[in-house]
Amino acid sequence: AHKDSMRINHMWMGSLVLxxxxxxxxxxxxxxxxxxxxxAALIYKGYSSNGNDQEKFYIGAAMLHxxxxxxxxxxxxxxxxxxxxxxxxYSAMLPGLGQAYTGNYxxxxxxxxxxxxxxxxxxxxxxxxxxxxNLYIEAYNDPQSEAATKYSLESLDYFKTAYRRxxxxxxxxxxxxxxxxxxxxNVFAHFTDFDVSDDLSASFAPVIIHPLNNQFAxxxxxxxxxxxxxNF
Numbered sequence: 001a002h003k004d005s006m007r008i009n010h011m012w013m014g015s016l017v018l019x020x021x022x023x024x025x026x027x028x029x030x031x032x033x034x035x036x037x038x039x040a041a042l043i044y045k046g047y048s049s050n051g052n053d054q055e056k057f058y059i060g061a062a063m064l065h066x067x068x069x070x071x072x073x074x075x076x077x078x079x080x081x082x083x084x085x086x087x088x089x090y091s092a093m094l095p096g097l098g099q100a101y102t103g104n105y106x107x108x109x110x111x112x113x114x115x116x117x118x119x120x121x122x123x124x125x126x127x128x129x130x131x132x133x134n135l136y137i138e139a140y141n142d143p144q145s146e147a148a149t150k151y152s153l154e155s156l157d158y159f160k161t162a163y164r165r166x167x168x169x170x171x172x173x174x175x176x177x178x179x180x181x182x183x184x185x186n187v188f189a190h191f192t193d194f195d196v197s198d199d200l201s202a203s204f205a206p207v208i209i210h211p212l213n214n215q216f217a218x219x220x221x222x223x224x225x226x227x228x229x230x231n232f
Contacts, residue, residue, distance in 0.1 A: 006025060007085065008073065008076050008078070008083060008085045008086055008089065009085050009089065011025050011072060011076060012069065012072070012073065012089050015068065015069045015072050016069065019035055019036070019039060019065050019068050020032050020035045020036060020068065021072070022068065022069065022071065022072020022073070022075070022076070023035060023068065023071070023072060023075075025072070025076075026072060026075045026076060026077070028075060031068075031071070035064070035068050038061075038064050039061050039064055039065065042057050042058070042060045042061035042064065043057070043058070043061050045057040046058040046060075046061065066093070069093065070093055070094075073086060073089055073090065073093070081192075082101070082102060082189050082192040083189070084186045084189035084190050085186075086101065086189075087101050087102055087185040087186055087188075087189035088182050088183075088185055088186040088189075090185065091181050091182045091184075091185040092182050095111050095112065095115060095178060095181045096108040096111045096112060096181065098181070098182070098184075098185025098186070098189070099111065099181075099184065099185055099188075101185070101189070102185060102188050102189050102192060104184075104188055107184065111177065111181045114177040115174060115177055115178065118170055118171075118173045118174035118177060119174065121166070121167075121170040121173075122167060122170040122171055122174065125163050125164075125166040125167035125170055126163075126167045128159070128163040128166075129160060129163035129164045129166075129167055132156055132159040132160040132163060133160045133164075135147040135151065135156050136153065136156040136157055136160050139151060139153055139156055140153060
């Protein structure tokens with residue numbers, strides 16, 4: 001009863017706000033010293049360090065927090081082998097993991113192919129946007145500059161605006177691929193409950209249909225019909 005008293009998505013949100021919440025709910029108290037001790041040590045080292053080392057320690061603390069959340073999702077007990085909410089959260093935390101959880105491994109290359117493609121175009125269009133933005137600023141501030149003699153302000157403004165728009169479209173496409181990855185994991189996790197075994201069958205048999213009420217049936221006589229039985 002304990003394991004079903006809190007929804008997995010509520011446990012997940014609790015873990016985002018307070019590290020260790022999932023471990024407490026799952027009664028894995030022995031993990032708490034690792035969680036809090038590890039995060040405290042990494043944050044302290046980051047605070048007392050300088051430069052790149054500081055950033056590395058803070059990233060390490062964030063990764064440990066991420067690991068505690070994933071551990072909570074994996075350890076959550078449920079009476080069904082496949083939980084749609086868990087599949088959604090898996091794919092939210094790591095794209096494609098929900099598909100692996102539901103056995104749809106063939107979709108993982110498609111998901112990462114889409115994300116990598118979107119990432120490539122985001123980077124390419126952003127580089128071009130920054131390039132033409134800087135050229136526009138240079139030409140605007142100095143009419144005698146190389147940029148001003150090579151391009152008109154109108155053309156530089158056009159390319160700057162176009163590549164910014166393409167970059168934004170690429171970001172939206174990446175968000176869409178990420179969202180579809182979550183939705184797909186949830187939908188196909190629901191499909192695992194469907195019975196597609198050989199026990200599904202249908203039978204047909206002739207029957208005689210009698211009028212329910214002769215008063216309103218104008219003395220119609222019984223007629224033949226077809227009865228369909230579906231077995232699940």
